[in-house]
Amino acid sequence: MSDQVLQLRKVCMTYGNGANSVGALRDINLDVSAGEFVAVMGPSGSGKSSLLTLAGGLEKATSGDIYVENTPLGALNINELARLRRRAIGYVFQDFNLVPSLTAVENVALPRELDGVPSRKARRQAMDALRSVGIDKLADRFMDQISGGQRQRVAIARAIVGQRRLILADEPTGALDTASGDGIMEVLRHRADAGCAVVLVTHEARHAGWADRVLFLKDGRIVDQAAQSYDPTDLLELPAN
Template structure:
């Protein structure tokens, strides 16, 4: 909102989807998972995408997270168009700006909970010590401080899911995407 006489301050969306279409497969097995989706998500907004199984929720999230590309349309994250970004730009956005909670968690089995959470920060060049400290804080916020040094197969499904959430939140991410993040909680 702007007051009369005050210049309007344009707030840029964190995520913008423009005429997004995604067709899986081709010919007889072609599936239109998304057809002309427009969506803006602004800083601080919480958006829930709801729909029955097969309605395209995961397809939408993987495209918004730069894990898949649309057949047509644009995906803009913090001003960068993911459909034209270089692999390097895309990797940097996925490391720094986008947190992604996978439906099947995707934790690395050979790393402990705290190492899993610290990994994206270490990959982004933060010192191992600081990455570990941030990861511990994120785990504590999820009520998981006590399982920090356990491996994924040594904790419950719900705890694995919360480790995956902590990993998506660590660092200053402006866009957190979660695919059915409460399935095991």
Template structure:
């Protein structure tokens, strides 16, 4: 695959300075193509979440360059970066980052409306996304009226609404039961199969097995990566065709 959606070139991220500095990422080189599902694994503190926040333009690299669809993130001002995130990048945060004063469909439609999509069209797209994750019946509920697992699915719907080219998911199944988690993994897999680049941070091998490739991080470095032959039947407990 030659259609590169995400590229990292010698990317490092250091927090603090002097003797107290901590190197979260160290010289990362990475290419992820359209239609590719990549899982990132590693011990706590290995740099997994830092990788996602840099790829999503939520933090800046100390050195190196990050490209999303061939655009260097360092070349964008605040407004341009916000526009890129709304239009091209879907992000699933560990803590959801939902707006409590908005109901589920409003949370999902908000980035589309901010990008100038008419309200009725944005709501239709949001309902489609909620339907995809199985909670369209909760569209009018506020965040304090639904469970943590349901909030997580609202956050996933927000990440996939519209025509996102890059989906970044940080432990997106953490608050979900096993069956619902598998359903979310199938949603992400389908997005990759439809042409998105998907990056999943997970500590569960069973979820990483949905990916085409698994990266292993340790101490801020990619220490290994393994390509996989994806077989959805084996993961869904069905006989292979």
């Protein structure tokens, strides 16, 4: 069994019909393994967000196959797909998508409770997730009582709760200042180092720099990629001490 958490095979996505149809993605092949952090960059309309919504099972591809933890999304009915999403896939959005009337821990526990986990256990798992993103002390705060950077950390905790192994983040730093944005990248990097597969869509080169691999999308195609070099003769030598 491969340790690929996400696989896309010849995936195409077309919106509209006939002469009005627009090809958002064309023949995309992609493997993201456990522990890998992949960033996707490209100009507006290049297909970045479409790629993420297909990978997350939020939309169906026009053609091609998508596998999450070796399960083909195309073979699942609506209920099975929803169950897989709750179990395996965490989504992080630019505008957080948190419930303002719930506390941080309640927001994070919500998907577990929807999945039938008893509330006490769901809360325990939510606390673990909040701890792993460094904000367990804010567990009982409501969303209007914490900063934008902290809200995004809650959203990431919700994305990873219950040991989900695929994190899909769509411009998660868009509304944050530079320091908070770097903090979010640190959390995503840490999750990848802990064994999650992370796919980040961003237009910020600075944030893509945190990834192991950066895909460049143009007109719905992957036109190039930059993989991190672990060559011991790195660009710079470390100081002697």
